[in-house]
Amino acid sequence: MDKSQLLTLFIDKEMEADVVDCLIQLDGVSGFTVSTCFGFSRESAHLNKAEQVAGGRHMLKVEVIHNSEYAQGMLQALKALNGRNAIRYTITPVFDEGHIVQKTL
DSSP states (O other), X not given: OOOEEEEEEEEOGGGHHHHHHHHHTSTTOOOOEEEEEEEOOSOOTTSOXXXXXXXXXXXXXEEEEXXXXXXXXXXXXXXXXXXXXXXXXXEEEOSOOOOOOOOOO
């Protein structure tokens, strides 16, 4: 049975072009969103001086709704990318999805 999932990635801004290029080529990815976020963590060793002063770092959040059969392939493709920090990710179930369209009269 096919199930929709949401893959959420937290990446460095410097990785945006590589991640976008990677995802756009993959089967099972019809589109995704990228938004800015500010991340906080108890693990501050990987933060630069400015980020340590701010208490966190500016990051990007990438969200991809996909069929569960494509999840491992996406993770393997993303694993091949090199960045300053590891890519943090979550995969959560999507219980419903679709488009809300206003009826025209």
